[in-house]
Amino acid sequence: MDLSFTPEEEAFRQEVRDFFAENLPNDIRNVVKNGGELTKDHMVRYHAILNKNGWLATTWPEEYGGPGWGPVEKHIFDEESCAAYAPRIVPFGLSMLGPVLQKFGSQEQKDYYLPRILNGDDWWCQGYSEPGAGSDLASLKTKAERDGDEWVINGQKTWTTLGQHADWIFCLVRTNPDVKQQEGISFILVDMKTPGVEVRPIKLIEGGHEVNEVFFTDVRVPLKNLVGEENKGWTIAKYLLTHERTGIAGVGFSMLELEEVKELARTVIRNGKPLLQDPLFAARVAQAEIDLEAMKLTNLRMLFTAQKQGAPGPETSILKIKGTVINQELKDLRRRALGPAAAPFPGSFKDSNLDVAPQGHANNAARYFNNRKTSIFGGSNEIQRNILTKTMLGL
Amino acid sequence: MNFDLTEDRQMLADSLRRYLNDKYPIEHRNKVAYEAPFHDDAKWAELTELGALYALAPEAAGGMGGAGFDIAVVFEELGRALCPEPVLGALMASRILTAAGADQEALLSGATKYAVGLGELDAPYDLSEMSTVAKGGKLSGRKSVVYGGQAADVLLIAARDGDSLSVYAVQAADASITGYGMMDGAGAAEVVLEETPGELVLANADAAIADAVNAGIVGLCSEAVGAMEVLHKMTVEYLGQRKQFGRTIGTFQALQHRAVDMLTEIVQSRSIVIKAASELGGPDAARYCSMAKNLIGRAGRLVAEEAIQMHGGIAMTWEYPGSHYAKRIIMIDAQLGDTDYHLMQVAAA
Ligand SMILES: Cc1cc2nc3c(=O)[nH]c(=O)nc-3n(C[C@H](O)[C@H](O)[C@H](O)COP(=O)(O)OP(=O)(O)OC[C@H]3O[C@@H](n4cnc5c(N)ncnc54)[C@H](O)[C@@H]3O)c2cc1C
Secondary structure (H helix, E strand, C coil): CCCCHHHHHHHHHHHHHHEEEEECCHHHHHHHHHHCCCCCHHEEEEEHHHHHHCCCCCCCCCCCCCCCHHHHHHHHHHHHHHHHHCCCCCCHHHHHHHHHHHHCCHHCCCHHHHHHCCCCCCCCCECCCHHHHHHHHHHHHCEEEECCCCEEEECCCCCCCCCCHHCCEEEECCCCCCCCCHHEEEEEEEECCCCEEEEEEECCCCCCCEEEEEEEEEEEEEEEECCCCCCCCHHHHHHHHHHHHHHHHHHHHHHHHHHHHHHHHHEECCCEEHHCCCHHHHHHHHHHHHHHHHHHHHHHHHHHHHHHHHHHHHHHHHHHHHHHHHHHHHHHHHHHHHHHHHEECCCCCCCCCCCCCCCCCCHHHHHHHHHHHHHCCCCCHHHHHHHHHHHCCCC | CCCCHHHHHHHHHHHHHHHHHHCCCCCCCHHHHHHCCCCCHHHHHHHHHHHHHHHHCCCCCCCCCCHHHHHHHHHHHHHHHHHCCHHHHHHHHHHHHHHHHCCCCHHCCCCCCCEEECCCCCCCCHHHHCEEEECCCEEEEEEEEEECCCCEEEEEEEEEECEEEEEEEEEHHHHHHEEEECCCEEEEEEEEEEEEEEEECCCCCHHHHHHHHHHHHHHHHHHHHHHHHHHEEEEEHHHHHHHCEEHHHHHCCCHHHHHHHHHHHHHHHHHHHHHHHHHHHCCCCCHHHHHHHHHHHHHHHHHHHHHHHHHHHHHEEEECCHHHHHHHHHHHCCCCCCCCHHHHHHHHC
């Protein structure tokens, strides 16, 4: 065992750090720092900056244009990009559809879609969940029927993150209603401009717009938009979900957030002293720090295992559960640290200089509430426990 | 011993519940709570007609109640409906006016809306750190996140006055007030005082201010209990309706036990609030109010977070009423001293 970084790895860290210092635009950095809403333009520009350097598709093999990093490089990139206040890379094309097409797609699909993902030509969104099919994804009802050389799609998806920006949506649809649920599902790509696709916004608890409902009424797409075999979509769905889970520990973001909490608690005054000197608050911060320190290693250990085995295993569910809980705790601390100053609705002070929160913290309550989503989506933490019960405990 | 409400209090609770159900449903509440001026004048008048404010003051001061249990009854109903009206300011102002022996008919009738400015940016909870000063009837300093301050006609401002605290009445028109809405609905204000004229309401007011805070805590904790009970009921109903994997999710023991843990915390919360309410005005009030605020802070976080989690995505939406209950329950912790602050008060006492 050896936990030290090699000189090459340290050099790589410096390279990443310098890259962000030089290339991350200030406006994007500020939105991330302040917990504001990133626009499509921000994200498209950010992706292009990474892509120019060959660093956009961090998990893709080199043959498809990935950087060919191992677990340590990924970890370093993650830490440094977060520390620089870079946004989270929008995952739908890059860490979901990309790996799916590489494993299950036809040559034609790979040749067409993969470069377009890298170049930012297509913004993808994920059409899995439906009003009646959340945790029980296999019960999905949106159906696709063959008609000549087209699929005709009818139904509804929901919770579609950033679907308002999307050019394309990858969907799980029912193509055979007469067999066991899991055996009648297919994975189909839909151009959002196709007639019959309608996107309606959902406003979230803190007031933001990041998710949508997507309705399909007699939407016709070419048969060749099927990925993999007909009725074998469930295998793809499961493959994609394990990939979705690996990044979800958000270790880099939590490390940054821990520093932010400490910095905030040094600034905020309580009982005539900086809050960080309050023994109860300091203990809360220390508790989170201990958990995070362990999570850094847990994450790395699992990245190494995934590399050895060629794919992430079921134990990544542990990353999902603990990673989200740690981040939620940190979000709680940054809200708690402000006390009543966390309460004003975001944007309350844009016309005055009376802001009650230190710079970068005005959205702390909104961030806390919005972040509750992380233990619900990507397979809720309860569903992760069910997976672990079966796979790791054999119960 | 007897844990039943008196007939009068039960009647007040019933009529407030009926009124708020009918006239302040969640759609209306959200409109008022998130749009300036974060307050509905017509509803305010109707609420006061029902006696919501008279219940907060003792008969000697022109009211019809004023005991801890009267306050608890009113605020529990406000909490059940997530009512954003500035009743907390009225309650705390009334306590101070009562201590001062001042006439408060305008407050109790709802004609004049009051807010109380205690907390400051660097001293939101611990009032001994307050830096606003009074000199020759002029006030200087800044009161931060004054709940209801955006709608108030009169602000009662606590200020250092020599060795003790005094309370001054400041007309809203005389101060620089920046109102805004809150994450959890309703409004507040930054109140900037620069040699602002105030009328002395009470000198040597430390004890009266402490009493107002204790009363406020009984109010907030009761509000939290009301809101938690509603959110818990919503959660249990949802567990009984929502189907996944061919069965209602309420049949999963992993969720059942957690819904029971929520219930346990709510039962405990109600008990500690009853205790705090019974001690209000007595020598041990501060200690029991601190216990209540600490327990409610912990229980509130559990109830709000678990309610969202066990609903799944639906409770993450603005449209679903439960999300607004969760926000209010969480943010109550940041008013009049949070979980940690009150834990230290209990430990030190
Ligand atoms: C902000 C946000 C963004 C999202 N983005 C996307 C997206 O881009 N694309 C997409 O397809 N989906 C997306 N989702 C949907 C997300 O994947 C679902 O919300 C999630 O799968 C849970 O489904 P549900 O909300 O229907 O809850 P339900 O499945 O109804 O679950 C309700 C509760 O029951 C629990 N539960 C369910 N089954 C069991 C069981 N067997 N044992 C124990 N407990 C159980 C759950 O854990 C949860 O606590 C998003 C959701 C949110 C909130």
